[in-house]
Each structure stands twice: as C-alpha cells, then as structure tokens.
Amino acid sequence: MTIFAHMTFAQKVYDAVGRIPKGRVATYGQIAEIIGCPGGSRAVGNALHVNPYAPIVPCHRVVASDGSLGANFGAGGPSGQYSRLKPEGVIFLPAAPGQEFGKVDRKKCGIVIERHPLEPFLPENSRILFLGSFPPPKERWSMEFFYPNWINDFWRIQGLIHFADAHKFEAGGKCFDEDRIIEFCKKQGLAFFDTAVKVCRWKGNASDEFLEILEPSNITEMLSQMPQCSTVVTTGGKSSEEFASILNLSDVPSKSSGARQPGTVLPIPPVGSFADISIAGRPVRWWRMPSSSRAFPMSLQKKAEYYSALF
Numbered sequence: 001m002t003i004f005a006h007m008t009f010a011q012k013v014y015d016a017v018g019r020i021p022k023g024r025v026a027t028y029g030q031i032a033e034i035i036g037c038p039g040g041s042r043a044v045g046n047a048l049h050v051n052p053y054a055p056i057v058p059c060h061r062v063v064a065s066d067g068s069l070g071a072n073f074g075a076g077g078p079s080g081q082y083s084r085l086k087p088e089g090v091i092f093l094p095a096a097p098g099q100e101f102g103k104v105d106r107k108k109c110g111i112v113i114e115r116h117p118l119e120p121f122l123p124e125n126s127r128i129l130f131l132g133s134f135p136p137p138k139e140r141w142s143m144e145f146f147y148p149n150w151i152n153d154f155w156r157i158q159g160l161i162h163f164a165d166a167h168k169f170e171a172g173g174k175c176f177d178e179d180r181i182i183e184f185c186k187k188q189g190l191a192f193f194d195t196a197v198k199v200c201r202w203k204g205n206a207s208d209e210f211l212e213i214l215e216p217s218n219i220t221e222m223l224s225q226m227p228q229c230s231t232v233v234t235t236g237g238k239s240s241e242e243f244a245s246i247l248n249l250s251d252v253p254s255k256s257s258g259a260r261q262p263g264t265v266l267p268i269p270p271v272g273s274f275a276d277i278s279i280a281g282r283p284v285r286w287w288r289m290p291s292s293s294r295a296f297p298m299s300l301q302k303k304a305e306y307y308s309a310l311f
Contacts (some may be wrong), residue, residue: 001229003119009035009037009040009047010047011022011045012036013031013035013044013047013048014047014053014057015032015035015050016034016035017031017048017057017058017059017061017062018033018053018056018057018058019097019202019212019222020058020061020062020111021202021203021210022088022089023088023089023090024061024090024110024111024202024203025039025061025062025063025067025085025090025104025106025109025110025111026061026062026063026065026111027062027064027110028041028042028044028045028048028062028063028064028109029041029067030111030113030200031045031062032044033046033113033172033213033214034200034212034283036231037125042074042209044062045070046088048062049072052118053187053264055084058084060084061065061082061085061088063081063104063106066199066267066308067093067103067104067105067106067110068103068104069082069101069103069104070248074120078100078101079100079101079119079134079167079264082101084124085104085178087251089109089133090104090109091104091105091108091109091198092104092105093105104145110204111200111201111202111203111204112137112200112201112204113198113199113200113201113214114134114198114199114200114201115197115198116134116135116193116194116196116197116272117135117138118144118145118146118193118200120191120192120193120217120222121145121182121185121191121192121193122162122189122191122222122225123144123185123186123189123190123224123226124225124226125186125189125228126189126226126228126229127189127190127226127228127229127230127231127234128188128189128190128191128192128229128232128233128310129191129222129223129226129229129231130190130192130193130233130235131192131193131194131195131217131219131232131233131234131235131239132146132147132148132194132195132209132234132235132236132239132245133194133196133208133213133236133238133239133242134194134196134199134211135194136148136149136152136205136215137201137204137205137240138260142174142176142179142237143174143175143176143192143258144178144311145176145181145182146177146192146193146194147178147292149293150174151294152293152294152299153166153292153293153294153303154235154292155168155169155170155176155181156169156170156300157262157292157303157307158184158307160289160300161304161307161308162184162188162311163311165262166300169181169184172219189228191222191229191242193217193222193224194217194239195213195217195219195238195239195242195243195246196211196215196216196217196218196242197215197216197217198214198215199212199213199214200212200214200215201293207235207295208236208238211238213242216242216246217246219232219243219246219279220279220280221248223280223282223284224277225282230283230284230285231284231285231286231287231310232284232285232286233286233287233288233289233310234286234287234288235289235290235292236289236290236291236292236293236296236307237291240268240269240288241268243286244268247279249279252260263272268288269286269287269288269308270288270291271288271290272288272289272306272308272309273287274286274287274288276298287309287310289303289306289310290302290303290306
C-alpha cells in the first residue's frame with residue numbers, strides 16, 4: 001500500500017495514476033477513492049489537467065465514469081486520448097450515431113475496486129484464524145465460502161491432513177461441498193477472513209501482484225470475538241505482508257526475539273514457521289504457511305506437510 005502521509009493531493013493523484021497498467025483505465029472517481037478522497041473526482045480531473053509528468057504519469061488512462069473520453073484531454077481532446085489508448089490494447093464499444101469514438105469497455109479494461117463479498121467466519125469455539133489476501137473475482141468461485149476457487153488447493157490440503165483424502169470436500173461439477181466444509185470448520189474450531197476489506201484490482205484478475213489493499217481488516221476486533229483463538233495463520237506472501245502492516249509490528253512484542261528498539265520491525269516468519277507475538281495484550285502464535293494457490297511452486301503433498309503442523 002502506497003504511503004501518502006507527506007504527499008499533496010496532486011502528488012497522491014499522480015502516484016495513483018502512475019500505477020494504472022497499460023491496457024487498463026480508471027475513472028476519476030476511482031482515483032479519488034484510491035487516494036482516500038471519495039467524491040473528489042472533480043479535483044482529480046483538475047490535478048490531471050495540469051499533469052506535469054505526462055506521459056510518465058499516464059493521465060490518458062483516466063476516463064469518465066461511463067467510459068467516455070475527456071473533452072478537455074490536454075493532448076488533443078478525445079482524439080488525442082483515443083490515439084494513446086487504442087495502441088495500448090484498450091477495447092472500445094461501438095460509437096453511437098454522430099460520435100467519432102465509442103466509450104471504453106470498462107468491463108473488459110477497467111480497474112476494479114471491490115469490498116469483501118463475505119462476512120468473517122468466526123465460530124465462538126475458534127482456535128485458529130486463517131487469513132488470506134482477498135477472494136478471487138466471483139466468476140471463479142465454486143461456492144460461497146473462503147478459498148472458493150476450484151483450482152485453489154486449500155480444501156484439498158485439509159482433506160489430506162484430516163482424512164487422507166484430497167477429494168474429501170469436493171462435490172460434483174467442479175464445486176466444493178460448502179455445507180460439509182462449514183460443518184468441518186465449526187467442529188475443528190477454524191475461523192476465516194482475509195487481511196483486506198477493500199481492494200483495488202489493477203488488472204481485474206486474481207493475482208496478488210496486481211492487488212492493492214485500500215482498507216485493511218480489523219484483526220483485533222476479530223480476535224475479540226474468539227476468546228479461545230491463540231493462533232493466526234497467514235496463507236501466502238501477500239497476506240503475511242499485510243498482516244505485518246496491519247499490526248504495525250514495530251510495536252508488537254515478540255517472545256522469540258525479545259524486546260526491540262523503537263523503529264525496528266519483527267521479521268515475517270519464513271514459510272512453515274511461526275513467531276510468538278502479542279496483539280492488544282493477548283499472546284498469539286503467528287504462523288506463515290505457503291500459499292494454497294497452484295501458482296505457488298510447491299506440491300500439494302508438501303503443502304499439506306507444512307499445514308499439518310497447525311494441528
């Protein structure tokens with residue numbers, strides 16, 4: 001997450017716009033939301049109108065909320081903006097009668113700002129809280145629960161550990177059995193959420209590489225609802241980094257490393273290991289596990305060996 005503390009409004013705008021990938025567009029309102037100024041779309045437009053860093057700060061990748069091009073675009077109006085977006089692979093809808101250019105197809109080329117679609121799953125008897133980064137886009141879901149992507153192996157890992165059967169939680173038609181999974185989690189005392197409540201998907205996909213967290217989760221509040229929970233598990237690199245950021249670990253004591261000087265940072269545990277920390281005066285063991293995504297280069301069996309240490 002970019003640090004804006006010492007930036008002017010215009011610098012925040014240029015910083016955000018500078019991260020719009022080639023082939024994608026954002027709206028003025030989305031840029032305002034990303035920099036923490038919802039409703040500031042007009043001010044964003046004013047800042048971009050005098051953008052001193054073009055084309056390094058690609059203001060041509062910012063469009064109106066309906067996908068239309070800017071009449072006052074600084075480098076030649078709509079035709080100038082179109083001439084820059086089209087070669088970058090931006091897709092346009094057919095032009096309306098009497099119009100030279102169509103609107104940008106934001107469904108295919110727009111960045112996405114999304115709030116978490118699920119409520120935290122926090123059974124009162126929970127003893128382990130699993131935290132991922134953020135769910136994939138809904139079109140990839142195979143159930144309405146955490147780790148819903150069919151090609152994510154989290155539930156196959158649990159099947160191997162607890163039942164020696166990687167397919168234990170699978171149902172027909174490339175779906176997971178949501179009811180069986182929820183029953184299992186309640187029985188085992190497993191809680192779930194993610195490290196983010198609100199994110200920006202710069203490329204509209206499930207990759208953590210292009211995921212920016214706009215609003216982190218309240219970990220302390222979640223733990224307060226689970227008096228028996230003494231273990232937090234981050235499942236992957238992105239969630240581990242954000243968990244560290246949320247807790248401001250320079251202020252969180254570690255039993256393993258002892259007292260630390262102000263400004264030092266407790267290292268993120270290596271994959272498969274843990275750190276004993278304290279959150280709001282409560283002792284917690286933080287485990288970092290390998291990502292259950294198949295994009296993480298580790299066999300299913302090896303991941304199950306790491307996760308089995310939790311149980």
